[in-house]
Amino acid sequence: xxxxxxxxxxxxxGKFVFTGFGLGLLIGVTLTMAGVYRGMVADGRALxxxxxxxxxxxxQGTLGPYAEPSSLYDDLWRDIAGIAGVAAAANVTYLTMQVxxxxxxxxxxxxxxxxxxxxxxxxxRHLVAGRQITRGHYEAVADVKAGLRLGxxxxxxxxxxxxxxxxxxxxxxxxxxxxxxxxxxxxxxxxLKDNDSIHSQRRRTLENPAFNRPGVPGVxxxxxxxxxxxxxxxxxxxxxxxxxxxxxxxxxxxxxxxLQVYDRAQMxxxxxxxxxxxxxxxxxxxxxxxxxxxxxxxxxxxxxLTMDKIREIAVLKLIGTxxxxxxxxxxxxxxxxxxxxxxVGRISxxxxxxxxxxxxxxxxxxxxxxxxxxMAICTLASLVAIRMAIKVDPAEAIGG
Amino acid sequence: MSEGGILIEGLRxxxxxxxxxxxxxxxxxxRVEPGEVVGLIGPSGSGKSTLLKxxxxxxxxxxxRMTLGDEVIYDDGWKVRDLRAxxxxxIGFVFQAPYLIPFLDVTDNVALLxxxxxxxxxxxxxxxxxxxxxxxxxxxxRAMPAQLSGGEQQRVAIARxxxxxxxxILADEPTAPLDSVRALAVxxxxxxxxxxxxxxxxxxxxDEKIIPTFRRIYHIRDGVTHEEQGEGRLPE
Ligand SMILES: Nc1ncnc2c1ncn2[C@@H]1O[C@H](COP(=O)(O)OP(=O)(O)OP(=O)(O)O)[C@@H](O)[C@H]1O
Ligand SMILES: [Mg+2]
Numbered sequence: 001x002x003x004x005x006x007x008x009x010x011x012x013x014g015k016f017v018f019t020g021f022g023l024g025l026l027i028g029v030t031l032t033m034a035g036v037y038r039g040m041v042a043d044g045r046a047l048x049x050x051x052x053x054x055x056x057x058x059x060q061g062t063l064g065p066y067a068e069p070s071s072l073y074d075d076l077w078r079d080i081a082g083i084a085g086v087a088a089a090a091n092v093t094y095l096t097m098q099v100x101x102x103x104x105x106x107x108x109x110x111x112x113x114x115x116x117x118x119x120x121x122x123x124x125r126h127l128v129a130g131r132q133i134t135r136g137h138y139e140a141v142a143d144v145k146a147g148l149r150l151g152x153x154x155x156x157x158x159x160x161x162x163x164x165x166x167x168x169x170x171x172x173x174x175x176x177x178x179x180x181x182x183x184x185x186x187x188x189x190x191x192l193k194d195n196d197s198i199h200s201q202r203r204r205t206l207e208n209p210a211f212n213r214p215g216v217p218g219v220x221x222x223x224x225x226x227x228x229x230x231x232x233x234x235x236x237x238x239x240x241x242x243x244x245x246x247x248x249x250x251x252x253x254x255x256x257x258x259l260q261v262y263d264r265a266q267m268x269x270x271x272x273x274x275x276x277x278x279x280x281x282x283x284x285x286x287x288x289x290x291x292x293x294x295x296x297x298x299x300x301x302x303x304x305l306t307m308d309k310i311r312e313i314a315v316l317k318l319i320g321t322x323x324x325x326x327x328x329x330x331x332x333x334x335x336x337x338x339x340x341x342x343x344v345g346r347i348s349x350x351x352x353x354x355x356x357x358x359x360x361x362x363x364x365x366x367x368x369x370x371x372x373x374x375m376a377i378c379t380l381a382s383l384v385a386i387r388m389a390i391k392v393d394p395a396e397a398i399g400g
Numbered sequence: 401m402s403e404g405g406i407l408i409e410g411l412r413x414x415x416x417x418x419x420x421x422x423x424x425x426x427x428x429x430x431r432v433e434p435g436e437v438v439g440l441i442g443p444s445g446s447g448k449s450t451l452l453k454x455x456x457x458x459x460x461x462x463x464x465r466m467t468l469g470d471e472v473i474y475d476d477g478w479k480v481r482d483l484r485a486x487x488x489x490x491i492g493f494v495f496q497a498p499y500l501i502p503f504l505d506v507t508d509n510v511a512l513l514x515x516x517x518x519x520x521x522x523x524x525x526x527x528x529x530x531x532x533x534x535x536x537x538x539x540x541x542r543a544m545p546a547q548l549s550g551g552e553q554q555r556v557a558i559a560r561x562x563x564x565x566x567x568x569i570l571a572d573e574p575t576a577p578l579d580s581v582r583a584l585a586v587x588x589x590x591x592x593x594x595x596x597x598x599x600x601x602x603x604x605x606x607d608e609k610i611i612p613t614f615r616r617i618y619h620i621r622d623g624v625t626h627e628e629q630g631e632g633r634l635p636e
Pocket of ligand 2 (some may be wrong): 399447449450
């Protein structure tokens with residue numbers, strides 16, 4: 001027996017290839033959407049992995065530092081470093097903002113890292129160019145995605161920084177590239193007020209009799225000095241010594257310091273399960289719509305292709321073709337259309353992915369699942385046409 | 401009756417029921433010997449197509465008896481289980497418009513029938529080639545139907561009707577689109593094939609050019625058949 005479906009496709013290959021191509025672009029969009037979701041998850045994981053921390057210590061009762069604001073005193077890290085099993089503890093601040101370049105600005109996450117311990121928790125791990133920060137002020141290491149060049153001068157708030165190193169895959173959970181600067185600078189950037197509010201605060205402090213008491217000089221000045229500097233950070237990143245149980249160390253920090261402590265699994269749950277939950281539902285909704293649209297397109301195309309063949313189907317039935325054979329022909333055509341579409345979609349997604357501003361991660365599992373979903377959709381979509389073909393009366397071939 | 405051949409006795413067909421019922425066939429009696437080609441003529445609406453559809457097992461008659469060879473296929477109800485296989489194995493159809501499958505080449509249009517019956521592809525194609533040769537279209541064996549002339553298409557359709565060596569061929573206006581030379585050629589082929597394969601052929605026609613070629617003609621008026629003697633002149 002010959003393949004009726006195959007012959008029909010060869011005969012009308014133009015129609016098939018063009019519809020397959022259109023369907024393919026739709027499938028490409030679908031695969032890319034899935035890739036956007038995977039990219040978000042991967043960004044979250046990269047944030048966790050590349051922080052080099054085993055534990056995140058944050059403000060009591062918060063989901064900080066990435067999903068909620070958290071603030072801690074910047075001397076807590078010393079106490080934490082003293083707890084048994086802690087290999088390293090480092091202050092870190094996070095601040096998402098626009099960074100000014102001479103002719104444009106770029107959205108980044110500015111990360112303040114504690115000086116003096118390269119490759120400590122929070123530090124960029126792999127440099128692709130340049131060096132790590134060595135001075136306590138005005139140096140920066142940027143993720144390549146920020147588009148900054150080595151030696152470039154950038155402005156964060158009112159201070160200028162020189163880019164001394166470039167790193168990669170250091171992004172915030174929303175995909176913004178990171179720019180690392182020394183902790184002191186970052187604290188200042190985070191809490192720095194503009195000149196007007198400094199003046200107004202200074203005036204208020206001086207007018208307050210509690211601070212500016214006659215006969216007790218120096219108090220007001222001390223208060224003003226303390227207001228001008230910040231001694232808060234967003235989190236303390238902790239690395240646990242080998243051989244120690246991470247959960248036990250976390251428990252002792254919780255017990256002694258009355259702080260919130262998250263381990264990797266909990267952090268991942270916060271980032272993937274909570275922070276990007278809404279976005280992933282949004283993408284899921286898109287995927288559903290795209291699936292419905294693709295199904296409608298396949299159903300419509302297969303339906304019209306079958307409509308065009310009603311007379312031939314009547315003849316096939318008249319000369320003794322089984323319904324099963326005819327249904328098989330239509331089904332195979334739908335599957336072939338799906339296969340062409342999937343191939344085009346896979347290729348176009350692969351080519352498009354690197355051009356997206358955020359990380360798009362195409363994983364083989366999604367492609368395999370996508371393939372089976374496309375095939376299932378095509379099968380469903382062909383049912384309408386198959387039903388119609390089965391209803392065709394062989395008497396129609398004989399005519400009046 | 402000898403092997404092959406068609407015998408129809410008291411066949412009736414009523415479409416619909418109640419007030420709107422149409423008695424398309426009231427009393428049809430026909431006999432076609434193996435190897436014989438008979439004409440079936442009658443005015444429009446007289447029931448010709450209805451008769452072919454009953455005999456071709458695509459609609460159900462209302463009453464009567466039909467015999468193909470020595471097998472009673474209908475006796476106030478179908479006597480064969482698988483009408484699809486009956487059509488495939490016992491009946492060849494040739495239509496006014498040849499209704500070839502546009503996405504199969506000439507050879508496979510003809511070979512499809514034996515293939516459907518489970519004959520291996522190579523053997524089915526070999527049979528198709530034999531018939532195409534007999535019908536003088538073997539030079540177009542690789543062409544697609546759309547590339548053939550009307551007469552070539554008709555001959556391919558006849559080859560398809562014959563390829564399973566059915567004991568019966570039903571032809572509905574097979575010469576309508578052809579000029580008189582080609583129309584007569586088609587009738588000659590049908591006669592040759594009928595003789596060669598002992599096939600019983602019924603040709604429904606309005607075509608004045610070919611009516612004189614039949615030795616026997618059935619006239620159908622208002623669903624009732626009348627047998628008539630034909631001229632039986634088939635010009636060489
Ligand atoms: N499906 C149907 N339902 C109801 N009545 C029908 C149906 N098919 C045919 N008829 C009626 O049966 C009668 C015979 O029709 P049939 O098609 O057999 O005529 P015909 O001899 O083939 O005519 P023509 O030469 O015009 O093709 C006509 O009156 C027609 O209206
Ligand atoms: Mg008719």
